[in-house]
Amino acid sequence: MDNLSKILKEAKPIYFARKRRNNRIKASLSVFLCVGMLSLFYPQSKNATSFEYSLYSTSFDEQVYLTETGSVIEDMGLPIDDFGLLMV
Numbered sequence: 001m002d003n004l005s006k007i008l009k010e011a012k013p014i015y016f017a018r019k020r021r022n023n024r025i026k027a028s029l030s031v032f033l034c035v036g037m038l039s040l041f042y043p044q045s046k047n048a049t050s051f052e053y054s055l056y057s058t059s060f061d062e063q064v065y066l067t068e069t070g071s072v073i074e075d076m077g078l079p080i081d082d083f084g085l086l087m088v
Contacts, residue, residue, distance in 0.1 A: 071084040073085070073086050
C-alpha cells in the first residue's frame with residue numbers, strides 16, 4: 001500500500017499539469033474557431049467601382065474614355081459649346 005501512495009504522489013502533479021495543458025489547448029482552439037466563425041460575418045470591403053461597373057458589358061476604362069471624349073448632351077442632338085456644355 002505504501003508503494004501505491006508513492007506512485008500516486010508522484011503522478012498527481014504530472015496528471016494535473018497534463019490536464020491544465022489539455023484545457024489550455026482546448027480553450028485556444030475554441031477561441032480560434034470562434035474568431036474564424038465570426039470573421040465570416042464581418043462585412044468585406046469591396047471596391048465600389050468594380051462592383052458598380054461589373055454589371056455593364058463595357059469595362060471601366062472604356063467608360064472613362066467615353067466620358068472624357070464624348071458628351072451626353074451632344075449624343076442627344078443638342079447644341080454644345082467648345083467645353084461640351086449646352087449652348088443657350
